[in-house]
Each structure stands twice: as structure tokens, then as C-alpha cells.
Amino acid sequence: MNFFPQVGAGSVAQFPVSRSRRWRAIANQMEDGALIMLQDAAAGQIQWKLSYRDLVAAEVQSLHDLFTASQGKFAAFTFIDPLANLLGWSENLAQSAWQLGLLQTAAGVSDPLGTLRASSVTNASGGTQSLQQSLGVSGDYVACFSVYLRCDVAGAVTLHRDGTALAVTLGAAWQRVFVNGTGVGGAGQSTFSIAVPAGMTIDVWGLQVEAQPYPSAYKQTSAALGIYEETYFDEDDFTITSTNVGFSSCEITLMSRV
Numbered sequence: 001m002n003f004f005p006q007v008g009a010g011s012v013a014q015f016p017v018s019r020s021r022r023w024r025a026i027a028n029q030m031e032d033g034a035l036i037m038l039q040d041a042a043a044g045q046i047q048w049k050l051s052y053r054d055l056v057a058a059e060v061q062s063l064h065d066l067f068t069a070s071q072g073k074f075a076a077f078t079f080i081d082p083l084a085n086l087l088g089w090s091e092n093l094a095q096s097a098w099q100l101g102l103l104q105t106a107a108g109v110s111d112p113l114g115t116l117r118a119s120s121v122t123n124a125s126g127g128t129q130s131l132q133q134s135l136g137v138s139g140d141y142v143a144c145f146s147v148y149l150r151c152d153v154a155g156a157v158t159l160h161r162d163g164t165a166l167a168v169t170l171g172a173a174w175q176r177v178f179v180n181g182t183g184v185g186g187a188g189q190s191t192f193s194i195a196v197p198a199g200m201t202i203d204v205w206g207l208q209v210e211a212q213p214y215p216s217a218y219k220q221t222s223a224a225l226g227i228y229e230e231t232y233f234d235e236d237d238f239t240i241t242s243t244n245v246g247f248s249s250c251e252i253t254l255m256s257r258v
Contacts, residue, residue: 080141090218144208146209231254
């Protein structure tokens with residue numbers, strides 16, 4: 001499966017980005033004049049309007065290559081929402097989307113906002129265990145995995161995006177930490193994890209993965225959303241405008257099935 005390319009230092013889109021949701025309804029006109037309407041859940045779409053400025057030749061080529069490989073509007077590719085937290089169940093570690101190993105979790109812990117939306121994660125085993133989630137993010141993509149962490153007893157954990165690791169020393173105060181970069185080249189999936197040493201308990205909140213180099217404001221999620229494997233160009237024309245020596249611009253409209 002092809003992925004929509006990133007530009008610059010690892011961005012899917014440039015601002016402004018327009019995202020609009022479309023639904024289709026099925027209507028039945030009865031003999032007595034009554035109208036029954038039901039949502040056609042299988043026909044939902046998201047339209048993306050993307051504007052790019054100051055693209056260099058390599059970025060223009062990557063967009064053009066995808067358009068050619070897709071034969072215009074014909075073939076699908078994967079588009080990753082540039083505005084979304086891609087993780088599923090960011091505040092519910094009991095969901096099956098999370099792989100816990102031998103870790104024990106408990107919800108209802110005080111978070112940085114003063115509410116009770118954080119969780120404690122305890123490793124009572126004799127070896128390092130990981131809290132992790134795998135997503136359909138290309139290993140060639142730049143992504144950022146961020147989280148708020150603290151612990152009562154000073155210690156260190158390690159954040160991973162596939163083979164990229166960042167050791168973090170924790171204390172009693174909440175701190176937001178992140179690891180970024182690319183994953184395994186050519187891979188269709190990426191794994192994001194926190195490795196917790198034996199005997200350690202940490203508090204966790206604000207788990208987030210974004211298709212960009214650095215974290216934005218935290219967005220709570222339920223089921224995993226934001227990775228659209230059935231996305232199409234909305235037009236059979238691809239126009240590039242040269243704006244200066246070595247720089248170009250373009251407007252692209254995409255449609256994603258949801």
C-alpha cells in the first residue's frame with residue numbers, strides 16, 4: 001500500500017488544512033407519504049483540501065509519483081490525518097489496543113489538569129515490560145510519540161518508536177516527554193512503547209502519536225482513528241505552479257472512505 005508523502009521535515013500538510021465529513025442517507029417514501037431516512041454508514045467520506053507552498057523539487061516529485069501510481073482518481077492509498085492523535089483509547093489502558101505484557105494498570109489517577117484521567121502502570125515482574133501500541137504508520141514516516149509521566153520514586157523509563165529510543169528520568173512532578181523520527185524503512189506498521197523497569201510504578205497521561213516531528217496539544221481518543229487506507233485523489237488532473245526558482249505550489253483535494 002502506498003502512503004501519501006510527507007513534506008518538509010516530516011509534515012503531511014501545511015496550514016491551512018480543510019477537513020469536512022460527509023454522510024449519505026437512504027430515503028424511502030411510503031405510500032402514505034411518510035418518509036423514512038437512515039444513515040448509510042458504509043458510504044461516509046472525509047474530504048481534505050490541502051494547500052502546499054514553497055515545495056522543492058523532491059517534494060513535488062514524491063506527490064507526482066503518488067498521483068501517477070494511483071492513476072489519478074483510480075487507485076487507493078493511505079492518508080494519515082495531520083490533525084489527529086493516532087493512538088486508540090489514549091486514556092483507557094484496559095482496551096485490547098494496548099499490549100501490556102506483565103504490566104498492571106489502574107485508572108482514576110490524578111492528572112496534570114487536576115482531574116482523575118491518568119493511570120498508574122506497575123511492573124511487578126522481574127524484568128522490563130512495555131506498554132505499547134502498534135499502528136498502521138509507515139516506517140518511513142516521521143512520527144512523534146509524546147506522553148506525560150511522573151513517579152513517586154525517582155527512576156528512568158525508555159520511550160520507543162520502533163528502534164528509536166529515548167531514556168527519560170522521572171520524578172514527582174509531571175513532565176511531557178517525546179521521542180520522534182522514522183521507524184523501520186519499508187515497514188507498513190510502527191510500534192510506540194514505554195519500557196518500564198522491574199519493580200517500578202509510574203503515572204501516565206496524555207499518550208499521543210502524531211505524523212509530525214514535534215507534539216501538539218494533547219487530544220483524547222477512544223477507538224483508533226486517523227489512518228485512512230482508502231483515500232483517493234478527487235481529480236484526474238495534478239497541477240503544479242512554479243512560484244520562484246526551485247520552489248512550487250499546488251492545491252490537492254482528497255477523499256477518504258470511512
